[in-house]
Amino acid sequence: MIRKYIFGEPIETGAVVMELPECDQEIAVMDLEVKEEMIRLSCRMDEDDIVYGLGEQVRGINKRGFSYVSDATDDPVHTENKHSLYGVHNFMILCRENRAEKKEKSFGIFVDDPGKVVFDVGETHLDELVITAEENCVIYVIEGENLKDIVKQFRKLIGQSYVAPKWAFGYQQSRWGYQSESDIRKVVEGHRENGIPLDAVYLDIDYMERFKDFTVDTEKFPDFEGFTSEMKSEGVHLVPIIDAGVKIEKDYPIYEEGVKENYFCKDENGKDFVAAVWPGKVHFPDVLNSKAREWFGGKYRWLMEQGIEGFWNDMNEPAIFYSEERLKKAFEELLSMKDENLDLNSFSHIKDLVMGLSNSPEDYKSFYHNMDGKWICHEKVHNLYGFNMTRAAAEAFEKIAPEKRTLLFSRSSYIGMHRYGGIWTGDNNSWWSQILTSMQQMPSLNMVGILYTGSDIGGFGSDTTEDLLMRWLEFGMFTPLMRNHAALGTREQEVYQFDRIPEFRNIIRIRYSLVPYLYSEYMKAVLSDEMYFRPLSFDYPEDSQAYRVEDQLLVGDSIMIAPVYTQNAKGRYVYLPEEMLMVRMKSPEDRTSQVLGKGHHYVDVALDEVVIFVKKNHMLPFAVLDENVKSVSDVDENRLEWIGFADEYAEYVLYTDDGISKEYIPQEEWKLVRRSKEELSR
Numbered sequence: 123m124i125r126k127y128i129f130g131e132p133i134e135t136g137a138v139v140m141e142l143p144e145c146d147q148e149i150a151v152m153d154l155e156v157k158e159e160m161i162r163l164s165c166r167m168d169e170d171d172i173v174y175g176l177g178e179q180v181r182g183i184n185k186r187g188f189s190y191v192s193d194a195t196d197d198p199v200h201t202e203n204k205h206s207l208y209g210v211h212n213f214m215i216l217c218r219e220n221r222a223e224k225k226e227k228s229f230g231i232f233v234d235d236p237g238k239v240v241f242d243v244g245e246t247h248l249d250e251l252v253i254t255a256e257e258n259c260v261i262y263v264i265e266g267e268n269l270k271d272i273v274k275q276f277r278k279l280i281g282q283s284y285v286a287p288k289w290a291f292g293y294q295q296s297r298w299g300y301q302s303e304s305d306i307r308k309v310v311e312g313h314r315e316n317g318i319p320l321d322a323v324y325l326d327i328d329y330m331e332r333f334k335d336f337t338v339d340t341e342k343f344p345d346f347e348g349f350t351s352e353m354k355s356e357g358v359h360l361v362p363i364i365d366a367g368v369k370i371e372k373d374y375p376i377y378e379e380g381v382k383e384n385y386f387c388k389d390e391n392g393k394d395f396v397a398a399v400w401p402g403k404v405h406f407p408d409v410l411n412s413k414a415r416e417w418f419g420g421k422y423r424w425l426m427e428q429g430i431e432g433f434w435n436d437m438n439e440p441a442i443f444y445s446e447e448r449l450k451k452a453f454e455e456l457l458s459m460k461d462e463n464l465d466l467n468s469f470s471h472i473k474d475l476v477m478g479l480s481n482s483p484e485d486y487k488s489f490y491h492n493m494d495g496k497w498i499c500h501e502k503v504h505n506l507y508g509f510n511m512t513r514a515a516a517e518a519f520e521k522i523a524p525e526k527r528t529l530l531f532s533r534s535s536y537i538g539m540h541r542y543g544g545i546w547t548g549d550n551n552s553w554w555s556q557i558l559t560s561m562q563q564m565p566s567l568n569m570v571g572i573l574y575t576g577s578d579i580g581g582f583g584s585d586t587t588e589d590l591l592m593r594w595l596e597f598g599m600f601t602p603l604m605r606n607h608a609a610l611g612t613r614e615q616e617v618y619q620f621d622r623i624p625e626f627r628n629i630i631r632i633r634y635s636l637v638p639y640l641y642s643e644y645m646k647a648v649l650s651d652e653m654y655f656r657p658l659s660f661d662y663p664e665d666s667q668a669y670r671v672e673d674q675l676l677v678g679d680s681i682m683i684a685p686v687y688t689q690n691a692k693g694r695y696v697y698l699p700e701e702m703l704m705v706r707m708k709s710p711e712d713r714t715s716q717v718l719g720k721g722h723h724y725v726d727v728a729l730d731e732v733v734i735f736v737k738k739n740h741m742l743p744f745a746v747l748d749e750n751v752k753s754v755s756d757v758d759e760n761r762l763e764w765i766g767f768a769d770e771y772a773e774y775v776l777y778t779d780d781g782i783s784k785e786y787i788p789q790e791e792w793k794l795v796r797r798s799k800e801e802l803s804r
Contacts, residue, residue: 123265124275125149129161130258133498135236135506136513137538138262139281151216151229151263152253163231163253163261170220172669173243173251174269174657175230177211177570178535178547180204182672183562183657185214185243192239194505194534196441196481198549198583200559208439208548209535210505211570212239215272216251219659220669227265230272232279235259236503236536269660270652273569277651281541283571284516285648286602287527288781289359290432290574291641292321292754293630295616296361296607301328302342303349310358312618314752318627319634321753322432322529323353324607325362333401334369336376336421338428350429357753361432361529362425366440366511367397367404376421380405385414387489387500395489396446399437406440409510410491410503418511419518426522432529433515434546438508439534444479445488452479508534509542516542526782531603537570544574546603552581552612557594557687558673564601564655565675573647573654576603585613588620589689589729592629596732597685599633600677602644602654625730628709632732634751635710638743638759642777643678649777649786654678662699671697680740680766680774686727693726696735703736703767710747717767741766741774741797754781764795766802773797 125145148154152163167173173185180202181188188205195206212233218226233239235255242252262279266272277283295313300306306323313320331337338346353360368376368386380386386394386405394405408414422433444452452475462468487501500507512532519528530543539545547563550556560577567575579598580586586608595617598604608615617626633640647654656676658668674684674696684696698720705715708731718735727733736742746761759778766772776793779786 125263127261172217175214178209189245190241194439230264232262236506290529294322294605296324298326299610322359347428366438367399369401370403398443415514419514435532438511445485509536509539540571547577552584552586568653576601578607580615645777680742682735707732736767741772768799
């Protein structure tokens with residue numbers, strides 16, 4: 123059951139697609155206090171209670187013990203002291219299933235507020251959950267039979283998740299620093315010559331003409347359409363980046379059009395707001411205005427006419443290097459201190475002055491949106507910007523290429539954006555801890571409908587190492603978005619740059635063998651409003667130990683994974699909530715298996731080995747690959763082997779489609795496959 127509560131005059135965010143009446147009863151699951159234009163919701167937490175959700179955040183699957191602030195933030199350092207990351211996902215579940223006495227039921231709560239919301243999940247007081255928001259918001263309280271039911275109801279409330287083209291389930295390579303056609307050819311050749319499958323190469327800001335959106339540097343790419351076609355003949359899609367800021371430059375058509383038609387965000391005096399990012403001074407398209415959104419989305423057409431079939435939207439919190447006004451004030455203050463003898467306090471002030479120029483809260487308070495006739499300060503709707511930039515593109519694709527899927531994902535997001543595209547989890551680092559962070563983010567993102575997602579494999583910032591990249595791939599091969607991405611100036615981390623090329627090749631080939639399963643499970647999760655990644659407790663609610671597991675995940679209906687995420691580890695401890703079949707893979711062709719009983723096990727996992735655990739009476743399809751498989755289009759779904767574990771029979775419901783059209787297969791036509799214990803043991 124979903125109950126809807128309206129407070130004040132909320133801003134329409136676009137998060138919800140289901141029409142519900144306002145509930146006239148009091149909120150029963152939490153104590154409500156409205157004071158000084160703020161709402162405070164609170165309740166006590168039992169020591170066995172668990173809090174799931176909040177989407178893209180740091181810390182564990184269980185969010186207890188910290189505060190999380192809904193404030194889309196451009197911060198590449200994802201340490202555990204950070205309260206905000208790029209996305210804002212105000213949905214959580216207070217899980218009471220693990221209590222010895224279940225006098226109170228679990229519930230979900232969604233605070234639909236595009237401004238700042240604080241979730242104090244036992245940080246101030248260990249046993250108290252407190253949510254604070256501005257008075258103008260809508261709150262949804264969801265109760266259900268179990269955790270899965272609560273999530274399913276919420277997912278129906280917010281609408282069906284985005285579906286990526288099937289090629290986007292292949293391996294993808296990216297780097298800030300691929301400067302030209304020759305750079306990209308080298309990347310493709312490096313994979314092809316070493317027999318490493320590859321479906322996409324990404325274009326970061328270097329492909330643009332002086333960092334201007336919807337342009338291509340013709341010196342670096344003299345025949346961009348021809349080059350796109352050349353890459354497609356190799357089975358490789360090019361995926362360019364689009365940033366939020368439009369360069370201020372005379373005779374740049376997008377700038378000129380935006381100024382003429384009033385499509386940019388304004389300052390308090392009604393002038394186009396001036397900030398700065400990669401190209402220097404920019405204006406931000408007012409994507410919260412329907413006309414400006416349609417205009418900006420239409421600009422993707424030119425690149426699509428060059429053969430582009432996928433995009434990633436970046437810098438759309440929006441990130442701000444500096445604003446014109448604050449930079450001017452900073453220079454004035456710095457000049458006034460030029461000849462002073464700077465002590466600790468004054469020198470610290472200078473540092474704060476300069477470092478505080480980027481992404482300043484004061485800047486977010488100083489520009490405005492025209493939300494179709496309603497003038498509103500950006501600060502009040504900050505968390506909607508990335509959502510609506512991506513919505514602009516997706517709505518345009520419906521006109522430009524209505525019959526086919528286009529790859530689209532974003533850095534910043536809000537609940538509701540999952541209907542238009544996926545996300546990647548932003549600028550992480552080449553740290554072992556970031557593998558675990560990524561693992562723990564996946565189920566929380568799935569709860570809010572974001573299914574097409576993944577992290578920058580190998581780490582974006584810092585220098586990766588061969589073992590880190592290999593272990594990361596062994597987790598990343600299960601995320602729908604499997605992309606290796608690195609920053610300018612870091613070690614080159616394409617897998618062929620390292621010594622163990624055959625081992626990397628085998629790991630990536632295992633991903634391609636699993637594509638029929640991973641794609642099938644993804645599509646079933648989309649069409650059934652389910653989670654692709656789940657904590658163990660969602661499937662084993664009666665197992666008290668399952669609630670304690672923070673580093674294992676269920677992937678689809680059939681398997682559990684327990685990746686290694688610590689350096690120099692030769693294996694790890696694994697908890698099995700039931701008897702399972704452990705399958706070891708060194709390559710698609712080199713597989714061994716054994717049955718392990720319910721309970722705790724230490725499992726050896728070699729550096730070049732992928733291990734999965736198959737649930738009892740379940741099985742999964744495994745594609746037989748040709749030696750020269752290059753891309754997802756080479757995976758023959760008519761040549762499947764079945765890996766399974768059964769007392770007598772195992773069953774699997776297989777979803778397949780053409781991978782590109784939007785004509786999804788209805789559930790009654792999904793294929794039920796059944797194999798006996800004897801057939802599976804051959």
